[in-house]
Amino acid sequence: MTNAVTTIKVTGSQPAENYDVLVGHGLLGHVATYLGERVRRVLVIHPRALRTTGEAVREDLAAQGFESFTAEIPDAEEGKHLQVAGFCWQVLGQNDFTRSDAIVTVGGGAVTDLGGFVAATWLRGVKVIHIPTSLLGMVDAAVGGKTGINTAEGKNLVGAFHPPAAVIADLDALQTLPANELVTGMAESVKCGFIADPRILELIEEDVKDATNAESDRLREIVERSIQVKAEVVSADLKESGRREFLNYGHTLGHAIELAERYQWRHGAAVSIGMVFAAELSRTMGRIDDQLAERHKNILELMGLPTSYRNDRWSALLDGMRRDKKSRGDLLRFVVLDGLAKPAIQEVPDTAILFATYQEIAS
The missing domain is CATH 1.20.1090.10 (Dehydroquinate synthase-like - alpha domain)
Structure with a gap:
């Protein structure tokens, strides 16, 4: 098992479209680096099934001086609904999140889609870092800046393009993934x-x-x-x-x-x-x-x-x-x-x- 960190660059026509995708093992310590110095408050959005992991990320950020909060959402596609986005907006508002604060998503593709959409729409756009924990999230949903929620009429019909500040694909997460x-x-x-x-x-x-x-x-x-x-x-x-x-x-x-x-x-x-x-x-x-x-x-x-x-x-x-x-x-x-x-x-x-x-x- 290779332990080196691979960095894959995503570039665009604007500086905000440029970001790193890190691939490797034991990478969660890199989150604070990509949040930067201006961020004070961080909301960690995670599904119910990853409550322990989401709380661990929140605690790590708190230990590094950030005011950190969590928003637990339903698992899988059940989390990609307007009512869930509304709940996350409520948490952001109640905790006075400003445009210089950030969101961190922890989970599979549904979480990065929902969390990215919340980040794109709160104050018309705040920083987001994705920590995909599924293979689908790593190779697809977390990379590219497409965000979205589902409606009764179809999948991802409501959304926005909002590139993340970074994607941290920690391969250790795959070892606990069901086959x-x-x-x-x-x-x-x-x-x-x-x-x-x-x-x-x-x-x-x-x-x-x-x-x-997975290994x-x-x-x-x-x-x-x-x-x-x-x-x-x-x-x-x-x-x-x-x-x-x-x-x-x-x-x-x-x-x-x-x-x-x-x-x-x-x-x-x-x-x-x-x-x-x-x-x-x-x-x-x-x-x-x-x-x-x-x-x-x-x-x-x-x-x-x-x-x-x-x-x-x-x-x-x-x-x-x-x-x-x-x-x-x-x-x-x-x-x-x-x-x-x-x-x-x-x-x-x-x-x-x-x-x-x-x-x-x-x-």
């Missing part, structure tokens, strides 16, 4: 492999058991490569006006599945099916060959991720996809592939094509 959480989080790394860095796919295919071992150097390399993919895309396109849309590979159907399942499914499981659908759509459109399409299904099933969904839910899924952020009016748009690591956008005006494609993956 299913680790595997479903890997779906986002697989996505990065197909759209940008095929070495990620090879690392998984060569030894899937080692790739999903392995192989998993660390997968994490670092995944973060590097996202950092490079985000640095070139913070507000999703171009290349950043490619990071949504598999997410159009994936988000629709999450909505149909009332967010009781893990994000990675839904995106896994979404990627198989996107690959099949790419094949249907003549963009990729059979081998690349089948590789999606093979690697995802190798990891134990789902690759098909119920045949009787098409109507609900189509309604969900129409609410996708990539849609333009009534026109559905999908991230597809023109080859390995060659993502593109495909407009699909005829939903009959989508239905026929779905039949190829439906169970």
